[in-house]
Amino acid sequence: MTLRTVSELLSQEVTNVEIEIKGWVRTFRANRFIALNDGSTLNNIQCVVEFENFDESLLKRVTTGAAIQVKGELVESQGKGQSVEIQVKELEILGDCDPETYPIQPKKHSFEFLRENAHLRTRTNTFSAVMRLRSSLSFAIHKYFNENGFYYMHTPIITGSDAEGAGEMFRVTSLDPQNLPKDENGATDYSKDFFGKETNLTVSGQLEAETYAMSLGKVYTFGPTFRAENSNTSRHLAEFWMIEPEVAFMDLPGNMDLAEDFMRYVIKYILENNREDLDFLNDRLLNEEKTKPQAERSEMSLIEKLKFVSENNFKRVSYTEAIDILRNCKPNKKKKFKYIINEWGADLQSEHERYLVEKHFKCPVILFDYPANIKAFYMRLNDDGKTVRAMDILFPGIGEIVGGAQREERLDVLKEKMAAINIPEEDLWWYLDLRKFGTAVHSGFGLGFERLVMFATGMSNIRDVIPFPRTPQNAEF
Incomplete structure (x- = not known):
């Protein structure tokens, strides 16, 4: 007998067949009706x-x-409420669950409570729907780039450079914090560290992706980054995932075309492949909106x-x-904005x-x-000397969702921009090489x-769209 999934059985057109299924009990009513779910x-x-x-x-163990x-x-x-059901002939308990201590009871739970039980929260409808959508979006991203001739590359998680120039990075070290080696100036001697220099968790794979774009043409990264x-x-999260395509011989209009497509x-x-989960989340959001004042409703x-x-x-x-x-x-004009726009810049x-x-x-909107002066050093300076070839995509309900740019390909201009914000050339010598050798x-x-997952699911807190959120004072699970 072939093991079947709940999804397969609910879409089954043939009845009166013998089946086998495994899953977790959602409810057991009247010692007769088991609601079973397998994810x-x-x-x-x-x-x-x-x-x-x-x-x-x-039956007491069900x-x-x-x-x-x-x-x-x-x-x-x-x-x-259902087209088919199972008349049970054999029942086996694979894993007991203590009803006195099991936190995910069949009742409404706050999202904060579920974050404290993130290892079990996907047993609720909301979080199982969110995580299935997260999985589908991941697949769609890889599918899109594969169909459009991109090569997938893995950029390093540990880096010696700060791609954003913001300095908000996590240090990576093997040095004993109780016995740090010192140099002649009394500062920590990182030459004694594992990598022989100061290193951090990456905030972006972009700079490394650029190196591969300048040989493979079209590449993308999809991996964890840290702030x-x-x-x-x-x-905001301290650990999150970034999708970063880089394309050689493509200007800003081409970049906008790519991002929009x-x-x-x-x-x-996901509209075509995850409609069941989207409809559930849509209804959840509509019910949530009804509890808000009229002026705050979407x-x-x-x-x-x-x-x-x-x-x-x-x-x-x-x-x-x-x-x-x-x-x-x-x-x-009526000062309804929290941040009033007074001038250019x-x-x-x-x-x-x-x-x-x-x-x-x-x-x-793009x-x-x-x-x-409000964008990163690697963005291509326009001829006016005051703007860069940057672009942001804006979505409803969320604002900016994509940020990109034509990169600065001129060696002299890039050096000037790095010097202006005190990025030593020796830290990014390899990045500058791209502008020397076939720029x-x-x-x-x-x-x-x-x-993206927040936008696609309607979830209002970023902690609820990643399996195990990492935030200040929180690295549980």
Whole structure:
């Protein structure tokens, strides 16, 4: 007898067949109806037990959370809510679950409580749906790049460079903190460390990806990155995943084309392949919105937001034009914005980005040509000397989701920009070599994977879209 999944059985058209299934008990009603789930779908399958056919001591062990094996006949369901059910002939307890201590009882739990039990939270409908969507998005990302001629590369997690120049990095060392070696100036002597120099966890794989783009043409990374930013907001993690494509001979307009096509592809993929989970999360979000004051409610449902991205062309707007729009809009003039836009050069906040997307243009927006002083050193300086060929993609409900740029391919300009923010040339000698040996126009972008999963699932806290969140004062599990 072939072991089947709940998903397979619920889509089965043939009934009155013998089947075998394993899963975890969600509920056991009236000593007769077992709701069984194996993670393959949001839905449970009902297993009907005839009490007189089984030992009472065995049935007492069928508790919420217990792992069981069922053998029986798949029949047309006599009740409402499901098309088929299982008439149980054999029942085996694979793993008992103590009902007194099992935390995931069949009742409503707060997300904070579930974060404290992150090892078990995917046994709830919400988190199983979120993590299935996370898996599908991962697959869609690899599928897109594979279909478009990109090579997947693994950039190092341990690095001696700071790609963002922000300095918020986690140090990696094998030195004994109680007995640090010192140099002649009394500072820690990192020449005695494992790598012979000061090293950190990476904040980005971009710089290394650029080296491979300049030989393989089109590459992408998809891996973990780390920021030692002491922030406890709902949008920040200390450990998260980044998608970073880099393409040789591609300018800023080409970069915008790639990013738009990519984002629409992955959103369309989950709309076509994960509709059951999306519909559940859409309903969850609609019920949550009903509890909010009218003024705070979203104008679009989750499904509407996803279609808003997949079915609309992205509007391309220069930073300068966006500043003019924001400076003259009603929320700014009436001081409804938390951050008032007064002059060119302001760093846009989420409220400004969302206004452009949701109120002004009513479609996803790509902003480009940002002020150089609010962007990273590796971005290509425009001829005006004050803007760089950067671009950000803005989505409804979330604001910026993608950040990218045409990279600075000119050796002299890149050296000047590094010197201006005190990045020693010897730290990035290999990066500068790319501009010495066959330099060329090239571009890329970065997408925080968890930010994408938040958008795709409607979850409002980034801690709820990664299996085991790492945040300040929290490295549990």
